[in-house]
Amino acid sequence: xxxxxxxxxxxxxxxxxxxxxxxxxxxxxxxxxxxxxxxxxxxxxxxxxxxxxxxxxxxxxxxxxxxxxxxxxxxxxxxxxxxxxxxxxxxxxxxxxxxxxxxxxxxxxxxxxxxxxxxxxxxxxxxxxxxxxxxxxxxxxxxxxxxxxxxxxxxxxxxxxxxxxxxxxxxxxxxxxxxxxxxxxxxxxxxxxxxxxxxxxxxxxxxxxxxxxxxxxxxxxxxxxxxxxxxxxxxxxxxxxxxxxxxxxxxxxxxxxxxxxxxxxxxxxxxxxxxxxxxxxxxxxxxxxxxxxxxxxxxxxxxxxxxxxxxxxxxxxxxxxxxxxxx
Amino acid sequence: xxxxxxxxxxxxxxxxxxxxxxxxxxxxxxxxxxxxxxxxxxxxxxxxxxxxxxxxxxxxxxxxxxxxxxxxxxxxxxxxxxxxxxxxxxxxxxxxxxxxxxxxxxxxxxxxxxxxxxxxxxxxxxxxxxxxxxxxxxxxxxxxxxxxxxxxxxxxxxxxxxxxxxxxxxxxxxxxxxxxxxxxxxxxxxxxxxxxxxxxxxxxxxxxxxxxxxxxxxxxxxxxxxxxxxxxxxxxxxxxxxxxxxxxxxxxxxxxxxxxxxxxxxxxxxxxxxxxxxxxxxxxxxxxxxxxxxxxxxxxxxxxxxxxxxxxxxxxxxxxxxxxxxxxxxxxxxxxxxxxxxxxxxxxxxxxxxxxxxxxxxxxxxxxxxxxxxxxxxxxxxxxxxxxxxxxxxxxxxxxxxxxxxxxxxxxxxxxxxxxxxxxxxxxxxxxxxxxxxxxxxxxxxxxxxxxxx
Numbered sequence: 001x002x003x004x005x006x007x008x009x010x011x012x013x014x015x016x017x018x019x020x021x022x023x024x025x026x027x028x029x030x031x032x033x034x035x036x037x038x039x040x041x042x043x044x045x046x047x048x049x050x051x052x053x054x055x056x057x058x059x060x061x062x063x064x065x066x067x068x069x070x071x072x073x074x075x076x077x078x079x080x081x082x083x084x085x086x087x088x089x090x091x092x093x094x095x096x097x098x099x100x101x102x103x104x105x106x107x108x109x110x111x112x113x114x115x116x117x118x119x120x121x122x123x124x125x126x127x128x129x130x131x132x133x134x135x136x137x138x139x140x141x142x143x144x145x146x147x148x149x150x151x152x153x154x155x156x157x158x159x160x161x162x163x164x165x166x167x168x169x170x171x172x173x174x175x176x177x178x179x180x181x182x183x184x185x186x187x188x189x190x191x192x193x194x195x196x197x198x199x200x201x202x203x204x205x206x207x208x209x210x211x212x213x214x215x216x217x218x219x220x221x222x223x224x225x226x227x228x229x230x231x232x233x234x235x236x237x238x239x240x241x242x243x244x245x246x247x248x249x250x251x252x253x254x255x256x257x258x259x260x261x262x263x264x265x266x267x268x269x270x271x272x273x274x275x276x277x278x279x280x281x282x283x284x285x286x287x288x289x290x291x292x293x294x295x296x297x298x299x300x301x302x303x304x305x306x307x308x309x310x311x312x313x314x315x316x317x318x319x320x321x322x323x324x325x326x327x
Numbered sequence: 328x329x330x331x332x333x334x335x336x337x338x339x340x341x342x343x344x345x346x347x348x349x350x351x352x353x354x355x356x357x358x359x360x361x362x363x364x365x366x367x368x369x370x371x372x373x374x375x376x377x378x379x380x381x382x383x384x385x386x387x388x389x390x391x392x393x394x395x396x397x398x399x400x401x402x403x404x405x406x407x408x409x410x411x412x413x414x415x416x417x418x419x420x421x422x423x424x425x426x427x428x429x430x431x432x433x434x435x436x437x438x439x440x441x442x443x444x445x446x447x448x449x450x451x452x453x454x455x456x457x458x459x460x461x462x463x464x465x466x467x468x469x470x471x472x473x474x475x476x477x478x479x480x481x482x483x484x485x486x487x488x489x490x491x492x493x494x495x496x497x498x499x500x501x502x503x504x505x506x507x508x509x510x511x512x513x514x515x516x517x518x519x520x521x522x523x524x525x526x527x528x529x530x531x532x533x534x535x536x537x538x539x540x541x542x543x544x545x546x547x548x549x550x551x552x553x554x555x556x557x558x559x560x561x562x563x564x565x566x567x568x569x570x571x572x573x574x575x576x577x578x579x580x581x582x583x584x585x586x587x588x589x590x591x592x593x594x595x596x597x598x599x600x601x602x603x604x605x606x607x608x609x610x611x612x613x614x615x616x617x618x619x620x621x622x623x624x625x626x627x628x629x630x631x632x633x634x635x636x637x638x639x640x641x642x643x644x645x646x647x648x649x650x651x652x653x654x655x656x657x658x659x660x661x662x663x664x665x666x667x668x669x670x671x672x673x674x675x676x677x678x679x680x681x682x683x684x685x686x687x688x689x690x691x692x693x694x695x696x697x698x699x700x701x702x703x704x705x706x707x708x709x710x711x712x713x714x715x716x717x718x719x720x721x722x723x724x725x726x727x728x729x730x731x732x733x734x735x736x737x738x739x740x741x742x743x744x745x746x747x748x749x750x751x752x753x754x755x756x757x758x759x760x761x762x763x764x765x766x767x768x769x770x771x772x773x774x775x776x777x778x779x780x781x
Contacts (some may be wrong), residue, residue, distance in 0.1 A: 039583065057480070070656040086767035093521050093581060098766055099715050101759040104714055112752045159639025236712075241590050311585045312573065 001282055002115035006274045010146040013270040018163035019262050021047075021224035024168045026246045027169045028216030033244075035177055036209040037189035042083065043243050045206040047104030048235035049075040050221025052110055052119065055230045058128040060118050065131035069222050071249030076218035080211040081104075088206045100237060111232040124231030132226060153229060155227065162223040169216050174255045176212070185209055186253075186322075231254065245305045251315030253322045260316065265301075272297040360471035379420035382428030388468050392428040394419045396476045398446050404442040416752075418443075419733030434463045437472050444476065451477030487547065488746075491625050493743045499631055501739020502638035503700060504712065506693035508719045509645060509695045510686025510732040516726035517661030517679050520584040523589045525690055525716065527596035531610075532560045532691025533708060534604060535699040540612055549612055557692050565689020567592075568680050576676070606701035611695075641692065642732060645685070648727055654681055655748070662726050715742065715755065720764035724772030734772065737761075739762035 013019055013110050027046050032040040053072030056064040063071070079102075087098045110119050119125065136157040143150050151159070176182045184205055187195040224234070242265070250261025276293045279285050288296075316318050383389050390408065400423025407416040408427045412434075419425045429435060433635065438459040439450050450458040452475040462472045493652045511525050538544045540552030547555075571592065575585060618626040649655040657678045660668040669675045697712070698704045719738040723730025738758045746759040 039586075076600065086763065090766065090770055094721075094766055094770065096586070097521065097721060098763050101714055101718065101762050105756050105759050108753060108756050112750060114750050141499065157539065237714075240593060244587060260550065287604075291600050291605040295598040295605070298598035299595050302591045302593070302598065305591030305594065306588050307591075309591065310578075310580065310585050313584060313695065 025220030042099030042103035046217030047221030050218030251318030499741030532694035560691025
């Protein structure tokens with residue numbers, strides 16, 4: 001048992017690109033679900049649009065990296081509008097099923113052979129890093145950092161850029177939610193008819209919320225794409241469910257909930273994936289084999305999601321008065 | 328829906344493929360005219376493997392053959408290999424020779440594309456079924472497979488026949504979906520829960536049948552294993568209601584919360600299945616049975632026929648239960664108005680328990696039948712059709728059992744028939760687009776009532 005190595009690998013996930021990407025997407029989901037009460041189950045689709053929008057703009061159209069990010073965001077805005085028009089007038093669980101179906105359609109379109117020229121079908125896209133890396137202000141040779149966080153200049157740039165995005169996103173959500181606009185959103189979450197009776201256009205507010213949260217989702221997809229590659233098999237329905245676990249863990253209607261939730265989610269799952277193989281090697285788990293290890297952490301995620309929703313629906317930071325499960 | 332390729336293996340649409348091939352042949356003609364260099368260009372631009380050998384460097388097991396007609400070698404004949412989740416195609420060289428490397432020592436189906444043979448020549452091999460042959464390796468790593476060619480008129484499948492075949496497949500698939508969808512619909516109707524863990528009940532049935540009947544496990548005869556697997560599924564539904572759903576109903580938890588609990592349950596169960604049945608797809612005994620020619624071009628295995636018959640009988644029984652029995656009537660009453668039903672003396676809790684048992688048993692049966700249709704059993708198989716089930720239920724009208732039946736048949740047909748027009752890796756997209764359009768135009772579904780949309 002090499003505890004030092006285990007803890008090292010685990011601590012690395014505090015600022016891993018995955019953690020940052022999931023935090024961003026969960027912030028988007030907190031706008032949808034936490035503050036507006038919209039059951040968006042298609043956040044994986046928004047992330048896929050961000051990632052593919054970024055990669056395809058660079059690879060197929062030769063655009064600069066920052067234009068790629070803007071295109072990913074625009075794609076998410078259009079997707080949100082297309083999704084919102086038919087569904088935002090319907091009941092919550094209809095929205096859930098439509099968004100989940102729409103995200104699956106997107107994934108199938110990115111996976112199919114038909115658009116192979118642009119998407120490289122199931123193999124996904126890579127090698128679009130040159131522009132982003134050239135824009136790196138941190139120019140140094142070799143690696144730098146301390147403790148478990150030692151990376152080269154490119155890896156640091158991805159993390160710094162991602163963390164900046166998270167900070168900006170959290171700040172935007174904080175400012176929006178204490179504005180009159182944010183109070184209307186919370187009003188819609190608590191009682192849609194009451195808000196409508198006050199003369200507010202509920203549909204327009206919901207649509208704005210869907211767009212803003214979707215943009216954060218797309219940015220999460222971009223950050224997920226920045227370090228390595230884009231593969232369609234990542235953007236499955238389970239990804240959205242992991243985001244819900246993160247969101248509910250931290251607290252759905254909070255600013256820091258999604259960020260803390262994502263760190264806990266990734267640190268715990270990294271710990272499990274590091275400690276189990278070592279326990280196996282030390283023959284401490286006679287009832288388990290190598291191939292079973294990956295399943296364990298997902299079993300725990302599922303159980304955790306059930307327990308949180310049943311016993312602490314407001315999450316770690318949430319306020320019991322601000323429950324999102326009103327209906 | 329990662330299982331799409333395996334699921335498609337038996338039903339790749341002929342339409343698109345034929346079109347591509349004629350296109351390719353045209354290109355080859357031009358190539359012959361403009362010389363070898365151009366030929367290379369044209370071939371590489373089609374993007375299809377056009378060498379006489381494929382996969383022989385990567386894999387150690389190699390099939391080879393020599394295509395000749397009247398002792399004359401035939402060039403550019405397309406030979407296709409399929410099986411074990413692997414497929415490859417190769418064209419014969421100037422001497423009529425071809426080689427295909429394969430990853431595993433297993434049985435593969437090798438097919439000669441008759442449209443690439445000269446006019447009037449067909450595969451006339453007694454060992455072959457149509458233009459296909461099954462081949463296996465003996466003691467060595469090489470196996471030669473040759474076809475006897477003779478004169479004759481090629482049997483082509485007309486568009487009408489293709490539609491017929493797809494419609495029958497669609498009906499079969501739709502009936503399976505209906506078995507699973509009725510459970511989702513009844514649970515939604517009586518408790519308001521959109522149960523995302525229903526896909527795991529489907530998988531549970533298939534895994535139970537595999538465990539009881541599979542040769543690697545207990546190896547019981549399937550006629551015993553399947554009914555017991557369905558009973559186990561029913562017990563599974565009962566267990567879930569006792570342990571989880573009833574306490575949550577008592578606690579008065581909202582439907583959105585319940586829905587997210589079912590998502591957590593779905594994740595946990597799916598990976599518990601992955602824990603105990605890791606690895607790839609396993610086959611139930613008896614799958615891959617030979618096809619029986621029926622009328623026209625429609626040929627089905629006896630399992631397909633038995634599966635459709637089972638679905639129809641079971642669905643009829645469920646319909647009878649809903650319409651004629653006390654509990655069935657109570658179920659419909661609760662779906663209509665739960666408080667009113669409770670006030671008129673119906674024990675809602677008990678009826679909901681029956682609904683969970685019935686829904687789980689039907690889902691388990693549907694999983695077993697689907698395992699024969701796909702074919703194969705895998706830990707995440709249910710996830711692949713969950714959205715199709717939801718599409719069927721929504722299409723028919725949430726909460727109405729007969730709506731679920733109609734919706735399932737429509738979705739099943741749509742998925743299968745749409746492969747005539749769209750590429751088969753997009754066949755689920757059609758059903759999902761229809762789901763969204765239905766919600767846009769008629770949110771209460773085909774058989775639903777306006778008041779349900781809330």
